[in-house]
Amino acid sequence: MSDKQIAVEGVSKSFGHLPVVENVGFEVADGEFVAIVGPSGCGKSTLLNLIAGFERADRGTIGIDGVAVSGPSRNGIMISQQGSVFPWLTVRDNVMFGLSGASHVERTERANRYIRMVGLSGFEQAYPHELSGGMLKRVELARALVVKPEILYMDEPFSALDALMSLRMQMELRRILDEERHTVLLITHDVEEAIHLADRILVLSPRPARIQAVFEIELPHPRKLSHPEAQRLREVLLKELGL
């Protein structure tokens, strides 16, 4: 198996007679940020679920750090569009959910540190129904980061937010990734989000999903979408997606 952190090889998946993912292969290096864009319904979420271990591939192999994936693991935390912050726990209890071992005091301190990092200080005791959509995303991010996963799987994490909040969260994510090194696999239909964040962009075909094109982005962070290179890339990507 490859020495890359994520190695996907010849992976296919069907639901009944419907092929959803077809012969997809790619690798992601440690600390790399890879965005996967594709038309809606193309099977990108399924692909991510396969890699994160929530679904089994019909064919092909998926390896994380050289070990075949056999199920979900706390080494790779999924952040999805609908979110999964537990509504019955306070912000702090949500963030502490995945923490085990250590003393209660230590765990609380660690949770508080990450709550601060995502900008939610003062809301430790709040319940999710008292928070806005953007704040919920921050809770989810803190809950994922606090267990120090090597990989973050993000399935259209900010697409339920309004445009402004989505952009703000993208910038926050970038800032956090400068502080803490994580490998990120981001699924999105938002071309600009991908250009803004990723080191590399994979474009998927309409269903069944295959890799149609790959783009490396060399621009330094923080990126401006008005940059000529970003603009050119945007045009090319939209063309790949048939627009």
Add this chain to the structure above:
Amino acid sequence: MARMESRLGRIVPPVVLIALLIGIWWIVVARGDNAIFPTPGQVATGAWALAQDGTLWEHIEASLFRVEIGFGLALLVAVPLGLWMGWVSSAFHTLNPLFQMLRPISPIAWIPVAILWFGVGDFSPIFLIFLSSVFPMMVQTTVGVRTIDRRYLRAAANFGVSRWVLFRRVVIPAVLPEIIVGMRIGLGVAWLVVVAAEMIALNSGLGYLIIDSRNAGNRYDLVIASMIIIGVIGLLLDGATRLLEQLDTVKWRYVR
């Protein structure tokens, strides 16, 4: 200010409606020639007399005691069983047909069996109350587990928590709102059944009071008084269970 107005708006109309109905009742009985059916005034006087000599409280206490025990036992059985049936498919498929068959049998139908098994003490009504409230609570709990949003279970799986943590921090709190709904239904039926159960061969409780008042010289004032007291206590019991909906850990289910 606006809040007080809205509270008043919620209290005034039902009070007016009930007052109106009592007024109509009074007029109809006063103008009719039925000597047995009492006026609201006679009902109030009768109830007052019973309250004064203390027997009314004894009857209420007896009924509440039976409901407490029967409902409490039902809750202890229904919640674990419901959680188990909701979580383990084979348990559901094995037990559900049996329970669905037992469920539609009216507790009243069990009265002869209850007398045979438990005699005419407190155990018979407690058994009937248990039977009547255990099924709704169990069904509600089972449904609650089976409809837990999958994304929460997936998140728990993602963090690799132990089964114990999964159950304590995800499954139970996710189902708690359903359990509370089940408790409201269960307590409602329990109260409904205690009266029916007490009509059979006991010498205390509000159900006994109704039958005894009727048999001991057509005291219809006391019959109606008991009925109204039963209604009011039912309302209070439901209100008390609804207080559980204010718990911080279940509020999420009732907001928005």
